[in-house]
Amino acid sequence: MRLALSWLTVLPIGSGQVDRRTASNAIALAPLVGLLLGLAAAGLLQGAHGLLGGFLCVGLMALATRGMHLDGLADTADGLGCYGPPERALAVMKDGGVGAFAVVALIVVLGLQAVSIGSVHWGAVVLAFVVGRAAFSWCCRSGVPAARPDGLGALVASTQPVYVPAGWFFFLVFAAVPVVPGKLWAGPVSVIVAAVVLMLFTWHIRRRLGGVTGDVLGAACELTTTVVLVVCAMAG
Incomplete structure (x- = not known):
């Protein structure tokens, strides 16, 4: 849990020993970190409502997570948007620059989140x-390789039995039954x-990149978060 909090929040908590087993446990426990972040966002909404509250929550979550998942979303969007073999896409993702696909992805995702x-x-x-955060364990399920031999993806890929996600x-x-009143x-x-x-x-990611990276985990997190918010907003 210490490693999960260290990875996924700005809390000044040391990560302790980081090996593949500890990383696997951190991924499995990541939804609990999501619970803490969600409760913090819900607390903010008690003082700010409507669109103002939505944008404040989006900004707070970006700060609370170091913008890490948003960075992953941006890099993944640029990688998937480029032409060429997987090596080319991975090079674009590792470059760190922000292209047109990244800009559009961030605007759409953050806008949908704030409004919802x-x-x-x-x-x-x-x-x-x-x-x-539960999406992490699906990305890291058994049988899904890392797209690179190094980095976060290589550390956590294929560490989660399918029964975890x-x-x-x-x-x-x-x-989720009570979250939309009525x-x-x-x-x-x-x-x-x-x-x-x-x-x-993740099916497309594996076909396009050959496996997962740390950026893919961040993109999956933001994507699933947005889907839940949008569906609940449309239903409400």
């Missing part, structure tokens, strides 16, 4: 952040839709 957060029940916000998403479908189906549907989008995304 401003119009949903706080429970949907918490749910979205937990689902986003399956268990998280199964639990979250039932936990429409008990909306929360579970949002989790299911996010899971389907995540499966399609």
Whole structure:
């Protein structure tokens, strides 16, 4: 848990020993970090409502996570948007520059998140952040290789038995029942839709890049978070 908090938040917590086993446990526990972040965002919404609250939450989460997932989203968008073999896409992702695809992806995702957060029940916000971190374990499930021989992807790829992401998403479908008041189906549907989008995304990533990277994990997190928020906002 220390490593998960160290990786995924700005909390001044030492990571301790970092090896493949510890990294695997951190990925499995990442949804609990999402719960803490979601509760912090929900607390902010008690003082700021509507679109203002939505944008404040988006900004707070960017600060609280060092913008790490947003950076992954931007790099992944640029990598997937370029022509050429996987080596070319991976080089673009590692370059660190911000291209047109990254800019559009950030504008659309952050805009959708801000608007949706401003119009949903706080429970949907918490749910979205937990689902986003549960996406890590699906990206790192057994059988999915790393796209590079080094980096975060190589450390955590194929570390999660399939029952870990399956268990998280199964639990979250039932936990999501009360997050859209008056429409008990909306929360579970949002989790299911996010899971389907995540499966399609990782299928394309594996076909396009050959495996996962740290950037892919960040992109998957932001993508699933956004899907949950948008579905709950549309239902509400």
